[in-house]
Amino acid sequence: MSASLAEFRIAQPNTVKEAVAACLKHPGSRYVAGGTDLIVNMRRGISGPDLLVDLSGIDELSEIKTDGRGVTIGAGVTIAALARDKAIASRYRALAQAAAAIAGPGHRVMATVGGNLCLDTRCIYYNQSEWWRSANAYCLKNRGTVCHVAPQGQRCHAAFSGDLAPALLVYGAEVDIAGAQGQRRIPLSELYVEDGKAHLALAAGELVVAVHLPAAPPPSAYEKVRVRGAIDFPLAGVAAALTLSGTNVGSLRIALTGTNSRPFLLAGTEVFAGRPVDDKLLQEIDRLVQKQVQPMRTTIASANYRRVAAAALARRLVSKLTARE
């Protein structure tokens, strides 16, 4: 049974400043970019803003710019435009691979970079119709009091499942955020919090404006496991960036999505610098991933499958990047 969309109004600002002002003026309003996440959630009664602030008419958000310091990708750039950008594909391979693996072609022409970074967290007890959720007394993340995944706890474990974030994290990306106090720039890693109910470190009315990537990225790659190969969120998604010094590791960064309530950079990979990429090192990477991921029973695949799959993807990516160098 599908419910009809509740009534709402739309504001159509032409600048970032106007968008932030509109959102601040109407508590409870939401930004909408491609709408491929938000409108689905509104349809399910999960979210019910009475005003949507539409970002699609803001030209300054929709550019990819390159200069000597690197690449700036506007939050309104579509996933399809990102996936087909030749400069991105040649230098930021993990990012192009992640973009190409998001949803289906019809979604990608609407979906945006900003919407992907600010995607709501997901759980099989949450991404359901109103009647399904009401029949199960809702849950802690939305209108209920108990988490069905971890009933003894007081925290939501819904998983962040955006594909772009891990790819951006391995390059050390930064994000520009506009809000009531003007604009600020933070490392992308600081945008996220390990809490499925409030996973974004954004104040009321704050808008993600752009992502910055450094000019000389290390070689990188991204892979994900999903239920349906043609269209699906990651059960686990891994990005890796590796430089070699001779046959040894120069630097290694690994980032993950789909397993925790936030995308995150794997801690402790700096100890691999100077070591050859052999079975021992790959086993250590496997252990590190398995220790730091925290998959819970939030998808139709088991938590343990996602833990083991994440570790296997990390090992495989490091092997592939080594062979390619």
Ligand SMILES: Cc1cc2nc3c(=O)[nH]c(=O)nc-3n(C[C@H](O)[C@H](O)[C@H](O)COP(=O)(O)OP(=O)(O)OC[C@H]3O[C@@H](n4cnc5c(N)ncnc54)[C@H](O)[C@@H]3O)c2cc1C
């Ligand atoms: C069938 C299906 C399959 C999907 N598969 C995948 C997948 O494989 N991988 C994946 O990553 N995603 C997937 N998605 C989710 C979604 O399509 C993408 O994540 C998309 O990039 C979201 O972007 P959007 O512009 O449509 O976001 P919207 O729906 O417009 O917005 C999403 C959220 O971000 C907020 N927001 C949007 N822009 C900004 C901004 N600039 N600043 C602050 N907040 C903002 C909105 O308020 C909203 O809360 C799928 C969706 C569907 C329906």
Ligand code: SF4
């Ligand atoms: S993890 Fe728990 S609180 Fe969070 S969405 Fe799932 S059931 Fe709800």
